[in-house]
Amino acid sequence: MRRLLIANRGEIAVRIVRACFDEGIESVLAVSAADTDSLAARLADRVVVIGPASASESYLSVDRVVAAALHAECDALHPGYGFLSERPELVDACEENKIAYVGPPADIMRRAGSKLGAREVAEQAGIPTGKGTPGLVDVEDAVRAAEKLDNFPLLLKASAGGGGRGMTIVRGEEDLRAGFSRSSTEAERAFGDGTVYLEPYIEQARHVEVQILADTHGTVCHLGERDCSTQRRYQKIIEEAPGAGLPEELAEKIRTSAVELCRALGYVGAGTVEFLVDVKTHRFVFLEVNARVQVEHPITEMITGIDIVREQLRIAQGKPLSFRQEDVRLDGHAIECRINAENPRADFLPTPGRIEKWTVPQGAGVRVDTYAHDGAVVAPWYDSLVAKVIVHAADRPAAVALMRRVLDRTGAEGISTTVDVHRAILADPAFAEGPVTTRWLEEHFLPAWLTQ
Amino acid sequence: MRRLLIANRGEIAVRIVRACFDEGIESVLAVSAADTDSLAARLADRVVVIGPASASESYLSVDRVVAAALHAECDALHPGYGFLSERPELVDACEENKIAYVGPPADIMRRAGSKLGAREVAEQAGIPTGKGTPGLVDVEDAVRAAEKLDNFPLLLKASAGGGGRGMTIVRGEEDLRAGFSRSSTEAERAFGDGTVYLEPYIEQARHVEVQILADTHGTVCHLGERDCSTQRRYQKIIEEAPGAGLPEELAEKIRTSAVELCRALGYVGAGTVEFLVDVKTHRFVFLEVNARVQVEHPITEMITGIDIVREQLRIAQGKPLSFRQEDVRLDGHAIECRINAENPRADFLPTPGRIEKWTVPQGAGVRVDTYAHDGAVVAPWYDSLVAKVIVHAADRPAAVALMRRVLDRTGAEGISTTVDVHRAILADPAFAEGPVTTRWLEEHFLPAWLTQ
Amino acid sequence: MTLSPADIKIIVATLQDSEWDEAEVVVGDVRVAVARNGASLGAPAAPAAVPAPPPAPAAAPVPPPPAALAAPQAAPAPVSEPEVPAEGGHVITAPSVGVFWRAPEPGAPPFVEVGSKVAAGDTIGIVEVMKLMSNVTADVAGTVTAVHVENAGAVEYGTPLVTIRPEN
C-alpha cells in the first residue's frame, strides 16, 4: 500500500490522514468543493476535488470517489464512517479497479449489513437474538406476527441501514398499524430497502457493543466493549469503555459472542457488534453488525493502547494483527463526548457557521479528535459533529471528573454547540452514578434540563 | 498549592497551564498588553494584565509579577525559562510574600547562577572543570592569566548569565586584548555583572547536559543527558536525547557528576548541568548550571516518560519525586527542532507578524509545543521561538527519518520561519550520521547552505 | 415612498424567519439590507474572509481550481496541473472529477478548437466518470479562446476546461 484515498471528510478524515502518516502511506483526500480548505485537506499529502458541496454529487458518489482514486493513482481506499462506508457497490468498484478497500469484502458486507441476514447467522451460531420476526410483507402480516410474539411493547425496525431511521416503538396494535407504513417508507427512502421486522422491545436496556478486529489470516480479536446508552433519537451522544458495572462474566460472554459471530460471518477488518443488555435480567440480545470503523473507536484505543485505524490499514495490506487476544488489556476507563454544532434549546437544530475561536484544554489523558480550529467552517451540507472530546483515567469516577474539568474549559465561539448539554449530563448525579439506560437521556435528563 | 501564577508567555506558558490542569491547580497567567489574546491566555483559568508590551514593564518586572500573584491570590509562582527565571530577587520577593516559588531557593540560585561560584563547588566535588582562571580584574590580569594556562585558543566568558553573551574565542594575545573590554561590557550590560574569566577552548566539542530533578527531601535524580551541539551563535537550534554515540561509561560518568554537583549545591527543583565533551579525548568539563526548566525539556520527557513540569510542581509543594533513580529508563531517541520566526537568509532576522495558517502533522511519537495557531501573532517584543517540534522513535536514525517527514509537512503561512533550515539540516549526511560538534552548524553547514 | 414603515416591518420579520444571514430587498426607492452571524452588509470585497451565504468559502459559486490547493512539500507529484486560464473570458469548468474527452469518439474531430464559435448549449467536451459520459455544454454563446485540458486529461471538479469570449 503506497497511496490511499480517503473518501470522507471532517474529523475522521483527519484521523485517517494521521494513520497514513504513521504507516508511511501517502494520503490523498477526496473533497467536495465545500471542503477544499478543511483541516484534513491541509494535512493530507494531496487533495482531489470530486464534485460540488452536495454530498450526492461528491461523498455519496461511488463513481466519483473511485474516479478520484484512479485519478490520483491510489492503490487503496478508506471509506471512514457514514457516507459510502457500508455500500457493497463501493467495495465491488474498488475490486474491479484493483484498489484495496479498507473494510470487509463485498459479500461479507452484504451479509453483515442486512440486520435480518446477520441475525440469521447469529442464531445459527447460538448467539441470543431478539427473537424477532422475519421481514414483514405488509401490515396484516405484521399484526399476525405481533400476535405470535410474547407481548407488547415491540420494536419495528428496518433491516437495512442504521441510525434509528425507520425504528418505531409500538405499544399496541394501533401503534403498529399507524407505524408500519411510516417505518417502511422511511427505510425505503433512507436505504433503498423498505423491509421492516418486529422484535420484543426491552424497556430498560443498555447499548453495549464490542470492537472487533479480524485479519485475512483468520484471526478475530475483540478489544473489549463500549457502552453507548447515552443516546438521543437513537443517536449516540456519549460513549464509554469498558462497559462499567457489567458483571465481568456477562461482559466476557458478550465479547465472546461478538467474536463467534464474526468468525461465523468470515469477517475481515474492523467491525462492531452491537447488543442490547436488559438491565433487569442481565440478558443480552444481538442487534447488528457495523462493518466499518465507528465514531467512538477512540475510547477503545485509549483503554487498549491499540491503534484501530492503523490496524485497519495493516489488515487491508494482508498483514496479520499486530497483537494477540491475550495481549489485550482493558486499562482504566475512557469517555467520549460528541460535540455537535447544534442548538440543544431549539430541538438540536444544526448551527452551521464559522468557528471564530476553538478552545479545548491540553492535558494528560485528554484527546480531541476534530477538524475544528480558529476560522474553521461548519458546513451546512454534512453532519453536525464538530469534535470528539475523549478522556482516559484510572476508573469511571476519575474519568467523569476529568471530563467535567475538560468540558468546563471547552468552547467554540461563533457557533452554538452541545457543550452545555454535555456539561450538564456529566454533572448529573444519575449519570455520575451510572450506568444509565438508552431511554434515560430523552425521557429523564432532557425534559428536566430543557425546563431549567 | 491551589492557584499558581505563570510569569511567562509563549509556548512555555501553554506548557505550564497544561501541567497545572494535570495537577488540578488553578492557573493564572500574567500577561503584557501584547499577549491578552494569546493561546496561553485562552487556556489559562484566569489572566492578569500586568503592564504594556515592553518586557521591562511587564515580564521583566519583579514587582509587577509579584503584585499580579498577590492580586489574584496565588500561592505559587512558576517563572518558566528566560525573563525572571534565574533572578534571585524574584525568589526573595516570593518568599517575603509567602508565595511558593517553583524553583530553587534564592541562596542556591545565587550560588548556581554564578559560573565561577558553581565551578568552585564543582572543583570541590572533584568534577572536571575547564581549569579556568578566577574572575579577571583587567586586561593585563587577563594576559598574565592566559600565559599561565596551557595554550591558546582560550575562551573568554562572562561569569553571570548565559546564552553566549560576553563569550569570545581568543586565539592569541591580540584577540584577548581586543576582546576583553568588549566581553566585559557586553556582560555588564546584559547581566549587570561584567566579571569575565578565561578557560581553555575545546575546538571539537559536543554540548552535553544532564537533566536533574531534586526534591526537598534530599533526593537528587538525573533523567539522562541531552546533546545540544547543533548551535548557532551559542543558541541551541536542535537538541537530542540521549547523547547518541557517547560511550555508555562516559555518559554515566557525566550523569553521576551532575547528580554529585547538585548534591554539593544542595539543589532543589528542576535544573540542568551543562558540560562540554571533547570529541577527540572524550574528556568532559563542567560548564554551568541552569536553575530552571529548559526549552528542550520535552525530549527528556519523551525518552523517560516523566513529566518534568509536573514534577516541578510536586517539588514546590514539598512532595517527594514521583519516581526513583532506578525507575528512570532512557527509551529510544528524541529530537527537538526549534522553529523560530526568523529569516535564515537575512542573518536570521526576526520576522514578527501574523501566522495565517499553522500546519504540523499529527502522528505517533510527534509532539509540538507551541503557542501558534491560525491567526496567532508573533509579537515583535519577545523572542522568536514559535514552536518546538519534537519526535520520539526507537533509535536515532528512526527519529531523524520521522523528523524529516514531520518537517516536510510543517509550515507557517504569513511569516518566515526557520523550517527550511531544519529540513536541510535533517537532510544533511553529516547530521544524519552524527554526532556533530558545536561549531558544525556555523562553520560547515550554514556557509554551504546559504550559498545554495 | 414605495413602502410604508409597516411594509418594512413585515419585510424585516420575513427575512428574520428565513435562513439567510444576509439579505437585501429593494423596492423602488426603498432598500432594506440586513445581516447577521458574522455576515456583513454590502461587503463586496475581501474574497478570503467574507462568507456571503453562511458556508461561503465553500459555497463560493466558482470553486477554486485544484491548482490553488495547498500541496505540502511531501506531496506526491500532482496528477494534473491544469493551466490557469487566461484572464478575461468565460471559463467552463469540469462538473466532476474524471477524464476529459475533447471529441465524441477516438479519431473524430474535437467538439471545439480555439477559434470555434459556440452557441449556448453546444457540447464543448465530455467528462467521463467511471464509464459514465457527461456532456459539458457552453452556457454562453461566443468564441473559444483557449482549451485548458488536453484530450484524455485528468480533471477535478472545477478544473477549467475551455474559455469562451462571449458574444456581445
Next chain:
Amino acid sequence: MTLSPADIKIIVATLQDSEWDEAEVVVGDVRVAVARNGASLGAPAAPAAVPAPPPAPAAAPVPPPPAALAAPQAAPAPVSEPEVPAEGGHVITAPSVGVFWRAPEPGAPPFVEVGSKVAAGDTIGIVEVMKLMSNVTADVAGTVTAVHVENAGAVEYGTPLVTIRPEN
C-alpha cells in the same frame, strides 16, 4: 424628507426587536443603518482578516480592559470587576497591575472626586506596585465625570481609573 422621525422610530424599533446584527434601510434620501454584536456599519473591507501592521491586535495602542478578557467557566472568581466607563469622555487607565489609592495617605481627602476640575499633569491617584508608589496624572484638563475604582482596589494594566470630560 421621505421619512418622518416617527417612521424612523418605528423602523429602528423593528430592527432592534429583530435578530439582525446589521441592517440598513434606505428610503429616498433617508438612510437608517444599525449594527450590533461586533458587526460594523458600512465596513466594506473584511474586518476579521486584515492585520494592518503585522502584529496588529497586540500592538493596538489602547489595550483592552481586563473586563474584556476571556474568563472560562471554571475560572476562580474575578479579583476585580472594574466598572465599564460611561461612554464619552477621556479615560485615564492604570499604568501597571497594582493597588489604586485615591488619596495621598490614609484619612486624607482623595485627589479627585466626581466634579473635580483637573489640569493636565494633576495627580488623580496612586498605583502601588509592591510598595512602589506611582502617581497617575491627568493627561488632559477637564472635569472628572466618574471614578471607576474604589480606594485600595486592585487594578490591572489598562483598568479604567477615572473619566474626564475635557475642557474645550
